[in-house]
Amino acid sequence: MLVLDTATMPVAERAEAFHAIASGESGRCSIEHEDVGDRLWKRLEVWRFGPLTLFATHGSGMRIWRTRNQARVDSTNTISVITQSTGDGAFSWNGYQQRVTTGGLVLAHKTAGYEYGWSGPGLSVAFMVDADQLGLPEHMVRTAIPMVASSSMGPLLLSHIRAVHGDADRLAADPGADAVGEATLDLTRALVASVAGDRTTRRAIAEETLLNRVLAYARAHLADPFLTPQRIAHVHSVSLRSLYRACEEGGLSLEQWIIRRRLEGTRRDLAAPEHAHRTIEAICRSWGFTNAGYFSRRFRDVYGTTPRLWRRRNLPFS
Template structure:
């Protein structure tokens, strides 16, 4: 949901407007624009997924920082995971400094203070949640801050955040938004303990979050036709039997779940104008379907229409669709 677009405001009001919105949405902070004399461009979008808030901030270079003093000015005690989809971010906390590019992320604990900045045109996507929702001691959260690059969970969480952002309008309004928030928090817990906890805690949280991590891994590899129970199990250092037991305990059939997610992806692409130039077979192949006849049959069974008819009905006004078209 769009909260602020400075293009709609007089130039003289843009800096203060962005500061006010930043404080109102995420709590007390200080904001400094890189080149205020050259003009401020900011577009801020915010979506709520139950207890989790997703932010998208894009525009001209800036620096935002929070100190323990800022934390004392409000009651928010939050943890944020920050990513940079365009440009390169700079994160600093307690002597730790790191660059945040498209393939990395940063972990920030508000009461501990931190600084985040980028130069030139940038796009940052982050989510924020109350610290207590993680169910982890604060010292563990802070210990993980400089160690994230060593976590095998980081790529999964990064892809998950990007997917949430790409479909945020639809997903935040979906009845499953709370479940998506839970999955995000489970991945965040796994991220933190994978680099900062003792062996006993790591094993415990790894077991608790195994199914969440498996499903996140599958979502990230749906386009791979070589995705099989054996490769999924191997990626998580478990047996195929354990994989199936986890899925059964989670109330899902592994093969059916994968096929359904792939079908949802093809259905979405076939109805989207930017994919109109691609053949149906190419769309199906990009979601892991290598047998066109099998794909067409499963699509028709699931949605009551052939892929071709679905595309015809959704890529042009319905008034022009003849009811007897195949």
């Protein structure tokens, strides 16, 4: 949901308006903008997913920081995961510095203070949650801050955040929005535990978060025709039996879940004007279907029409 676009505001009010919104949404902070006057531009979108708030900040270069003194006078104790979708970001905390490219993310703890920013046009997507909701000891979170860049869980969480952001308006309005937030927290717990937890903690969190990690991995690899339960089990270092048990306890069939997500993707693309030049077979293959006949049958079974008729109905001039 769009909460601010300074392009529609008087130049003199832009910096103050952005600071007011940023402070209101995430707590006390200091902000320095790279550009001034009519070159200063910020667009801020915010979505709620149960206990989690997702932010997308798009615009000219900036630097935002939170000191420990600022954190002390706030009533909230939050944890954030910050990503950079456009441009290169820079994160610093307690002497630790990290360049944040489009392939990375950082973990920030509000009460510890931190600084984040980028130069030139950029888009940062981040989420924030109360530390209590994450359910991990504070010392573990702080230990993980300079280590998450090396975690094998990072790419999985990053892919998940981008998928949620890409469909945020629809997902935030869906009855399952709270579940999206809980899944994100599970992946964040796994990220922290992977680099800062002891063996017992890592094992416990791995078991608790297995299903959400599996679904996030499957969602990120839907286009791969070789995505199989055997491969998923291997990637997550569990037996096929344990994988199926986790899915059964979660009330789903993994194979059917994958097929349904792929069908949803093809259905969207078939009705999208930007894909009107592509053949139906090309679209179905781009979502991991290797057999056009099988795809057509499953599409008709689920949606009650053929892919061709669905496309014709939604793209009458195709």
